Amino acid sequence: MAPKKSGRSSASKPNKAANPTPSTPSASAAPKEPPPPSSAVVQPVDAQTTVQLLMKALELIVLGAAYSTISQLCLSPVYGSIPSSLHHSRVTMAAVFAAWLGKSAIGAYVPNNVINLLPVFAFIIPPLQSFLFQYSGEMGPVYGPLVTELVTYFPLIVLSIYAAAVVIERVDLSRFGDRVQNSGPAIATYFLFTATEKLTEGYIRQNIGSGLIFTRSGLQFVVATFYALLLPSRAIVFAVLPILHSASVNVHVPLDHTTSVLNNTLHMHNYSLVARQESLTGYISVLDNLRDNFRVMRCDHSLLGGEWTFPTKYESRVKEPIYSVFTLLEAVRLVETDSGKQHPAVSDDQKNALVIGLGIGTTPAALIAHGISTTTVEIDPVVHSFATQYFALPTNHTSIIEDATKFVDRARLAGLEHQSYNYIIHDVFTGGAEPASLFTKEFIQGLSDLLNPDGVIAIVRHQQQISISFSKTNIITNPTPQNYAGDLSLPSARLVVHTIRSVFPSCRLFREDKAISTSTSTTPSSAEQPPDQDFTNMVLFCRKTAEPFSFRAVTEADCLGSQACRSHLQPRHEIEAGFFGDGMGRVLRRGKTEALQRWQRESAVVHWRIMRRVLPGVVWENW
Secondary structure (H helix, E strand, O other), X not given: OHHHHHHHHHHHHHHHHHOOOOOOOOXXXXXXOOOOOOOXXXXXXXXXXXXXXXXXXXXXXXXXXXXXXXXXXXXXHHXXXXXXXXXXXXXXXXXXXXXHHOHHHHHHHOOHHHHHHHHHHHHHHHHHHHHHHOOHHHHXXXXXXXXXXXXXXXXXXXHHHHXXXXXXXXXXXXXXXXXXXXXXXXXXXXXXXXXXXXXXXXXXXXXXXXXXXXOHHHHHHHHHHHHHHHOOOXXXXXXXXXXXXXXXXXXXXXXXXXXXXXXXXXXXXXXXXXXXXEEOOEEEEEEEEOOXXXXXXXXXXXXXXXXXXXXXXXXXXXXXXXXXXXXXXXXHHHEEOOOHHHOOOOOHHHOEEEEEOOOOOHHHHHHHHOOOEEEEEXXXXXXXXXXXXXXXXXXXXXXXXXXXXXXXXXXXXXXXXXXXXXXXXXXXXXXXXXXXXXXXXXXXXXXXXXXXXXXXXXXXXXXOOOOOOOOHHHHHHXXXXXXOOEEOOOHHHHHHHHHHHOOOOEEEEEEOOOOOOHHHOOOOOOOOOOOOOOEEOEEEEXXXXXXXXXXXXXXXXXXXXXXXXXXXXXXXXXXXXXXXXXXXXXXXXXXXXXXXXXXXXXXXXXXXXXXXXXXXXXXXHOX
8 A cells, every 4th residue: 555655745845846736626626716706707597587687676676776866856946947858858858878888997997886876976965966966156057957967866876777787797798689688688777767757757847846755855765775675785884974964954855944954045045935836837936025025926937927015005806917018918808800899898797717827826816806807727736736826816716727729629629618718818827937738839829719709918028037136115106127038039939920920810929127228238248148139028019800900998996906907017119010021930839849948948948047036046956
């Protein structure tokens, strides 16, 4: 046995000498060691694990896509819905593809456990947004939303898609071919992301404001919690401080004590929050100005209307509006024709009116006070509720909470069975822009069908609103050239006018105020209002027949004791018939409103700047 043992020993020695760095352990033992990480090496996993991995990737993509709408909702009170969306879609898709195509580079430069920090970052976003909103005035409506999302939403998207890509790489797709293995996951991610964006946007906007969870901050907390459940780690302890900040001092969270913090901030600037609620058209709130004594209703980054709250020495049956255009709308009662004069006058209590778009209810309240049977159509139930509670909208009228297009379509189908109206007021404005669908030829034709043969319709064309930078005495008693609404020089105004004229053969157009020459313009800089721009509210009074019409003189009975009525009810500043061209131009059609929406994006930026002059930035930033 000894020689045999000695022989094995002597045989092994030369091998060691000849191979000083042997490739041991042997090949048969190699599988016991894990191979080096590589995107080309996919460890086989069983079917159950494959399903779990795919579900985890799917959940990461869905959470990132769902946050798209939430991010936009959080920006809209500070920047308006249109400026917030200017770069959102393009940069979001760029972030999705950058995460997929650059996953190797991301993996090389970020720690392996960075995915575990996703829940923490999701909880940090609300305080981070609150901080960035304080600089919205400096960043402006074009770059402010972009910078905010580059710091908050886009890192969340990149890390979410990167995490999903890492998870999917563990699934062996080689059985489906190289094309599916290399390109399939990225393409599937794109379609899943875009589909989830659309589905969640519709669901969120339908339910927004229905409870604490369905608020902007509530949805942020829900998504962050889902991230934490999907990616559990001890790093979540770093989310404690952001959560405490949101729950205690973040004024965007609609809790009692955070609302007190918000009011303390507003009081320092002579404003007070009366009420607030999130709804389908935007963030709705009622604010009191404690110094100049007026109350306004806010929707995102625009105002739906307002009224003076100071005591008066005269008695008025209606509130005094801060916007004269709402008084001008009542001039539908003043329209008369030569043929109409030959017939006995019909008293107001024998007439009826339809008001599309409620606002704070200034115009319908006046119509009701005259005894006119009035029907209002308002899409947002919160707007109607706030108008009733805080602006004394009378309850003795018919209120319909519905999309106006659905109401008009249903009324047209009803035909003769549906009521027709002596007066129709078309005044729709929300969130910084008018709904394009309510200016199509089909919708305007529907209103014409609901109008009596001798009836009158008033259609308001607004984009911007007035600056409350002058005394409450002047705004009530003296017409002032400081009102801004739509830019009459933009093609959008011409497009709307041509559409209306294609339905109504007889129209007269009036400005809310007289034209301002560029030499006397009160705007702070040419960057905000170039010389060729002409911002004003425009009202079109139209009839169904081609017979010319005029406006009778205003009487004391027409004004119901209102000083604003005495100053602004009589239409004065008429726009020449040929201003927008004598011939028929292009008109808006249902489903083909891209041109108007494109011009609205341009005017929304100017609207934002004007709103920052109407109310201070601190009011818009602290919602």
